[in-house]
Amino acid sequence: MLTGRAHKFGDGISTDHIIPGRYAHLRSNLPELAKHVLEDADPDFVKKVRPGDFVVGGSNFGLGSSREHAPLVIKMAGVSAILAKSVARIFFRNAINLGLPVLICNTDRVDDGDELEIDLTGGTVRDKTNGSVMTFGKIPEVMLRILNEGGLIPYIQKHGDIEV
Amino acid sequence: MPKTLAEKILSEKSGSDAKAGDIVIANVDLAFVQDTTGPLTVRQFQSSGMVLADPEKTLMFIDHAVPSPSASLANDHILLRDFSRESGCVLSEAGDGVCHQIVAEAYARPGDIIVGADSHTVTAGGLGAFATGMGSSDVAVAFGLGKNWFRVPETFKIEVTGDFQKGVGAKDLILHLIGRIGADGATYKSLEFHGGAIKKMGMSGRFTIANMAVEAGAKVGLFPSDTTTRKYLEAEGRGKDFRPLEADAGAAYEKTIKIDASELEPTVSRPHTVDNTALAKELKGTKIQQVVIGTCTNGRLEDLAAAAAILKGKRPAKGVRLIIVPASRRVLLAAMDKGYIVDFVTAGAIILPPGCGPCLGLHQGALGDGEACLSTANRNFLGRMGNPKSFIYLGSPATAAASALTGEITDPREVM
Numbered sequence: 001m002l003t004g005r006a007h008k009f010g011d012g013i014s015t016d017h018i019i020p021g022r023y024a025h026l027r028s029n030l031p032e033l034a035k036h037v038l039e040d041a042d043p044d045f046v047k048k049v050r051p052g053d054f055v056v057g058g059s060n061f062g063l064g065s066s067r068e069h070a071p072l073v074i075k076m077a078g079v080s081a082i083l084a085k086s087v088a089r090i091f092f093r094n095a096i097n098l099g100l101p102v103l104i105c106n107t108d109r110v111d112d113g114d115e116l117e118i119d120l121t122g123g124t125v126r127d128k129t130n131g132s133v134m135t136f137g138k139i140p141e142v143m144l145r146i147l148n149e150g151g152l153i154p155y156i157q158k159h160g161d162i163e164v
Numbered sequence: 165m166p167k168t169l170a171e172k173i174l175s176e177k178s179g180s181d182a183k184a185g186d187i188v189i190a191n192v193d194l195a196f197v198q199d200t201t202g203p204l205t206v207r208q209f210q211s212s213g214m215v216l217a218d219p220e221k222t223l224m225f226i227d228h229a230v231p232s233p234s235a236s237l238a239n240d241h242i243l244l245r246d247f248s249r250e251s252g253c254v255l256s257e258a259g260d261g262v263c264h265q266i267v268a269e270a271y272a273r274p275g276d277i278i279v280g281a282d283s284h285t286v287t288a289g290g291l292g293a294f295a296t297g298m299g300s301s302d303v304a305v306a307f308g309l310g311k312n313w314f315r316v317p318e319t320f321k322i323e324v325t326g327d328f329q330k331g332v333g334a335k336d337l338i339l340h341l342i343g344r345i346g347a348d349g350a351t352y353k354s355l356e357f358h359g360g361a362i363k364k365m366g367m368s369g370r371f372t373i374a375n376m377a378v379e380a381g382a383k384v385g386l387f388p389s390d391t392t393t394r395k396y397l398e399a400e401g402r403g404k405d406f407r408p409l410e411a412d413a414g415a416a417y418e419k420t421i422k423i424d425a426s427e428l429e430p431t432v433s434r435p436h437t438v439d440n441t442a443l444a445k446e447l448k449g450t451k452i453q454q455v456v457i458g459t460c461t462n463g464r465l466e467d468l469a470a471a472a473a474i475l476k477g478k479r480p481a482k483g484v485r486l487i488i489v490p491a492s493r494r495v496l497l498a499a500m501d502k503g504y505i506v507d508f509v510t511a512g513a514i515i516l517p518p519g520c521g522p523c524l525g526l527h528q529g530a531l532g533d534g535e536a537c538l539s540t541a542n543r544n545f546l547g548r549m550g551n552p553k554s555f556i557y558l559g560s561p562a563t564a565a566a567s568a569l570t571g572e573i574t575d576p577r578e579v580m
Contacts, residue, residue: 021524
C-alpha cells in the first residue's frame with residue numbers, strides 16, 4: 001500500500017515540461033538536474049514535493065522526447081508513483097524501466113493536495129480527501145516483472161536475459 | 165493471415181506469427197544513442213554487466229550539442245568517444261549530422277528493426293524500417309542482447325489520394341493529420357501510409373512524415389519500400405540494401421483515415437502543442453522574430469531547395485533572424501553544390517553546422533521573452549527552444565521561407 005499527497009497537473013505534460021532541453025548540460029550531474037523537475041509546469045513543485053508523494057496528470061502524460069531523465073528526475077524527487085488518464089508510450093516504458101509505477105486511471109476527481117492510498121496489487125486508488133475510489137488498468141506481465149525487480153537494468157543484472 | 169507492415173516485420177524478426185496486441189522478443193538490426201541520451205545509456209550498459217552484441221550495429225551520434233556549448237556537454241562527448249574506442253562501436257562525430265538523417269542515408273534498410281534513444285528514431289520508417297524511440301535502459305538492453313521486447317502495435321491505415329497543390333507538401337500533410345487526430349490520437353499505434361499521393365512522394369517527404377508520427381503518439385510511421393526507396397538507396401550507394409516490402413492485401417487495420425492531398429493547404433502548428441493547427445493564411449499578421457529551417461524533420465536537400473527558391477535574391481524582413489541547419493554534412497555539401505548556401509548567406513541567413521541546432525533549446529538560437537519563432541522542426545512545446553516565455557510555430561520550409569520575407573506567418577503561395 002502506497003500513501004502520499006497528490007500533485008495535480010493538467011493534460012499534455014511533456015518531457016520538456018518535466019526536464020527541459022536547456023538543462024541538457026546537467027544530465028551527467030543528476031542531483032543538479034533533479035532540482036529542475038517539472039519546473040516549466042510548476043516552478044514550486046520541487047519545494048513542495050515530499051518522499052512518497054504522487055504526480056497526478058491528465059491525458060497524454062510524458063509526451064515528447066525519449067529522455068529517460070524525465071521519469072528519473074521525478075523518481076529522484078521521491079515520487080512513488082505517477083497516475084494519469086493516459087501516458088505517452090516511451091515515457092510509460094521508461095518509468096517502468098526505472099522501477100517507477102505508472103498507473104492509468106481517471107484522475108478527474110483528484111485535486112492538488114489530496115491524500116491518496118494506492119493498492120498496487122488490488123488495482124485501486126482511494127482518494128482519502130474526497131472518498132472517491134478509482135481502479136487502474138493492468139500493467140502488462142512483462143512490465144510487471146521488470147517493475148518487481150526494481151527496473152530493467154536490475155532485471156538484466158539478475159536474469160542476464162529478457163523473456164516474455 | 166494477411167499482415168500489416170508492423171506485423172510483417174515483427175513476425176520476421178521474432179520468428180513468430182506476430183499479430184497486433186502480441187508481445188514478442190525481436191532481434192534488433194541497429195541500436196543507437198545520441199549525445200544527450202547516450203551518457204546515461206553507456207552508464208546503465210556498463211552497470212548491467214553486458215557486452216555489446218554487435219559493435220557494428222551499435223552507433224553513437226554526437227549531434228545535439230555541436231560544437232559543444234559547455235564544458236559539461238564536452239565531457240559527455242568524451243564519454244561517448246571513449247566508449248566507442250573501447251567497445252569498437254560506430255561513432256558519428258560532431259558535424260556529421262543528425263542521427264536520424266545519417267541512419268536514413270547510411271544504415272537503415274527496409275524491414276529492419278531499429279531502436280534509438282531519441283523519439284524521432286521513427287524517421288527511418290520512411291524507407292520501411294520498423295524504427296522506434298526508446299529510453300536509455302531499453303537501448304542499453306538492445307546494445308547488449310541484440311534484441312528487446314515489443315508489443316505489436318495496432319495499425320491505422322492513412323490513405324492519401326490526389327495531388328498536392330503548388331506550395332503544399334509532406335509537412336502540411338503530417339501537421340494536418342496530427343491536428344485532426346490529436347497529439348495522442350495514435351498512441352501505441354503504427355501509422356501506415358498508402359495511396360496515390362504516397363506512391364508519388366519522394367523519400368524526403370516520406371522521412372518528414374515518418375519523423376512526426378511520434379507527435380501523434382505513434383510507435384512507428386511506416387511507408388512501403390518501393391521503386392522510390394530503391395532509387396534512394398542506389399543513390400546513397402546502398403542498392404544492395406533494398407528489398408521490396410508492403411503490407412498484405414486484406415491486412416486488419418484498426419481504422420482507416422482518408423486524406424485528399426489536393427484539399428490540403430499550408431498548415432501551421434500554434435503554440436504550445438503540435439496538434440494545435442491552423443492554416444497559414446488564418447495566421448496572417450502573426451509577427452515572428454526568428455525562422456529556423458532544418459532539423460531531422462526538414463533539413464534535407466529538397467527542403468533547402470524549397471526554401472532557397474523563395475529566398476533567392478531577397479532579404480528577410482527587418483527584425484527577423486533566419487537560421488538554416490542542414491541535417492547532415494552530406495546535405496550541406498549537396499546544398500553548397502546546388503548554390504543554395506550562397507543564396508541563403510546572401511539573403512542574410514545564419515548557417516549552423518549540421519546537427520540539431522536550436523530545436524531543443526540547448527544552444528544556437530534560444531528565443532527571448534515574448535519572441536515568436538516559425539520553425540520547420542517537429543515540436544513546439546512550452547520552453548522547447550530554451551525559454552518558456554517564448555512561442556513556437558511549426559510549418560513547412562516553404563512557409564518558413566515565406567514568413568521570413570514578410571516577418572509574419574505567411575502562406576507561401578503568396579510569394580511564389
